[in-house]
Amino acid sequence: MLNTDIYLYDREISKNADYTVWMAFPGVKSFALSSLGFLWMFRSIDLMDDVNVEIVCSDTKKTKFMRDNVDLIGFSFTFDTDYLTIFSMLEKNNIPLKTNERNDASPLIFAGGPVVTANPTPYNEIFDFFVIGDGENINAEIIKLCKENRDKPRSEVLKLLSEIEGIYVPKFKSKVNKITNKLSECVYTPIISENAFFKNTFILEMSRGCANRCGFCLASYCNLPLRTVQYDDIIDTIELGLKYTNKIALLGAQISAHPQFNEVFECLYKKMQNGDKIEMSVSSLRVDAIKPEIVKTLVSGGQKNVTLAIEAGSERLRKVINKNLSEEQIFNAVKIAVDNGLKGLKFYGMIGLPTETYEDLDAMIDLAKRIKQQYKGFDITFGFSSFVPKPNTPFQWIGREDTKSLEKKAQYLKKEMHKIGVTANISSIKWDYWQAVLSRGDSSFTDFLIDVYKSGGALGAYKKSAQKFNINADYYALENYNFDQNLPWDFINMKPAKEFLITENKKLLSQ
Numbered sequence: 001m002l003n004t005d006i007y008l009y010d011r012e013i014s015k016n017a018d019y020t021v022w023m024a025f026p027g028v029k030s031f032a033l034s035s036l037g038f039l040w041m042f043r044s045i046d047l048m049d050d051v052n053v054e055i056v057c058s059d060t061k062k063t064k065f066m067r068d069n070v071d072l073i074g075f076s077f078t079f080d081t082d083y084l085t086i087f088s089m090l091e092k093n094n095i096p097l098k099t100n101e102r103n104d105a106s107p108l109i110f111a112g113g114p115v116v117t118a119n120p121t122p123y124n125e126i127f128d129f130f131v132i133g134d135g136e137n138i139n140a141e142i143i144k145l146c147k148e149n150r151d152k153p154r155s156e157v158l159k160l161l162s163e164i165e166g167i168y169v170p171k172f173k174s175k176v177n178k179i180t181n182k183l184s185e186c187v188y189t190p191i192i193s194e195n196a197f198f199k200n201t202f203i204l205e206m207s208r209g210c211a212n213r214c215g216f217c218l219a220s221y222c223n224l225p226l227r228t229v230q231y232d233d234i235i236d237t238i239e240l241g242l243k244y245t246n247k248i249a250l251l252g253a254q255i256s257a258h259p260q261f262n263e264v265f266e267c268l269y270k271k272m273q274n275g276d277k278i279e280m281s282v283s284s285l286r287v288d289a290i291k292p293e294i295v296k297t298l299v300s301g302g303q304k305n306v307t308l309a310i311e312a313g314s315e316r317l318r319k320v321i322n323k324n325l326s327e328e329q330i331f332n333a334v335k336i337a338v339d340n341g342l343k344g345l346k347f348y349g350m351i352g353l354p355t356e357t358y359e360d361l362d363a364m365i366d367l368a369k370r371i372k373q374q375y376k377g378f379d380i381t382f383g384f385s386s387f388v389p390k391p392n393t394p395f396q397w398i399g400r401e402d403t404k405s406l407e408k409k410a411q412y413l414k415k416e417m418h419k420i421g422v423t424a425n426i427s428s429i430k431w432d433y434w435q436a437v438l439s440r441g442d443s444s445f446t447d448f449l450i451d452v453y454k455s456g457g458a459l460g461a462y463k464k465s466a467q468k469f470n471i472n473a474d475y476y477a478l479e480n481y482n483f484d485q486n487l488p489w490d491f492i493n494m495k496p497a498k499e500f501l502i503t504e505n506k507k508l509l510s511q
């Protein structure tokens with residue numbers, strides 16, 4: 001790897017610190033270097049005079065700080081199956097996987113990120129503590145407390161940690177309030193790197209959360225309310241990034257909901273018209289955000305394709321999931337994309353959504369067919385995953401359709417799309433099933449998860465380990481739960497509360 005990382009803050013390279021933190025990323029370094037939240041937290045610790053911090057990834061060969069001198073390890077936990085890499089990183093560093101097998105000489109191990117914010121309970125016996133919600137402002141407090149009490153037994157330190165708002169220590173806490181930060185500053189990638197997955201790209205967060213509240217969407221429900229960064233702050237941050245690179249990426253689950261979304265694009269467009277060679281990209285856009293000026297700006301910034309998440313083929317099903325998008329809006333977006341120079345569109349959808357029938361799949365195929373016929377030469381592709389019930393969403397009570405029936409639907413969709421010359425990429429239904437098991441899992445999972453890991457983590461391992469440890473996987477993935485049932489993640493106080501989710505569930509499914 002080339003050492004071409006540019007740090008966008010004043011960094012003290014040789015600190016005289018006696019407390020060391022590893023920021024651990026369960027993936028390769030190139031992904032860590034494109035992970036906005038992770039890098040921002042690294043920056044906040046790196047700015048502390050009296051704390052050493054190092055990024056450690058799954059492909060890290062040699063660390064700067066010896067494991068024996070590390071006091072605290074924080075893992076980012078973004079995807080359900082990240083636990084496999086986390087286990088392997090712990091083992092590689094001779095750290096026992098279970099909390100009760102670690103002693104006072106072991107570093108404290110914690111996790112934060114969307115997976116554990118939604119439901120940390122399957123990992124109760126793995127991590128010493130969890131950060132529930134937005135972690136960027138809480139790091140300093142955690143580290144200060146751990147550092148000041150480093151000579152105390154770990155159970156005492158954990159007791160103290162459990163008193164911090166947003167920290168869940170399974171051993172001590174029965175309720176925890178999710179942390180929701182105000183976006184008082186614009187969060188951006190503080191390191192620009194040639195080695196990042198998004199090479200030399202400056203990523204900045206324009207908004208957090210999504211007010212649309214699709215019934216299945218964890219990204220929306222776990223990040224409510226929608227928060228936006230002030231316009232001036234966004235522009236100043238873009239200016240900062242442009243001092244170091246010409247590649248700018250705007251991030252946010254629903255950036256088009258930013259009140260000055262158009263103005264931000266206008267500003268970038270003017271810069272490009274004035275000769276600035278800016279390459280810009282956005283993650284995905286809502287269909288109603290596709291406007292001529294927006295597409296022109298993206299095209300001037302080198303973006304060739306845009307992903308549009310339409311989720312379902314029929315208006316009926318889009319209503320059920322709360323993605324209230326008309327067919328007219330979709331066609332209008334395609335026309336604007338074509339007329340203003342985009343080369344193609346990627347549509348993203350889901351199969352197996354609650355109440356879905358073959359009619360809804362046919363509506364998706366028909367939609368693809370008509371776009372294809374109307375805009376010959378324009379590149380359209382479709383990507384699908386299957387519905388996974390996520391904790392803390394209105395659809396958390398709804399089990400998945402069974403695997404055979406979903407595989408049949410996937411085959412049907414693929415075949416029919418192929419007939420009309422459209423590529424449909426569909427995620428593995430079997431993997432999505434296990435994702436659902438993990439999502440709605442509970443504290444009985446520890447040995448099952450360790451066994452899956454020890455058996456190599458492939459699909460077959462999940463089945464065998466579940467049988468071995470009497471985990472009724474169908475209960476977690478397929479079963480419909482009752483509203484009055486206690487759910488493993490109910491102890492997390494999140495807004496909107498469970499009562500709202502029940503009302504929303506009933507409202508959506510009655511359409």
Ligand code: SF4
Nearest residue numbers: 210212213214217220
């Ligand atoms: S619009 Fe997208 S991000 Fe927003 S709630 Fe729906 S699926 Fe989630």
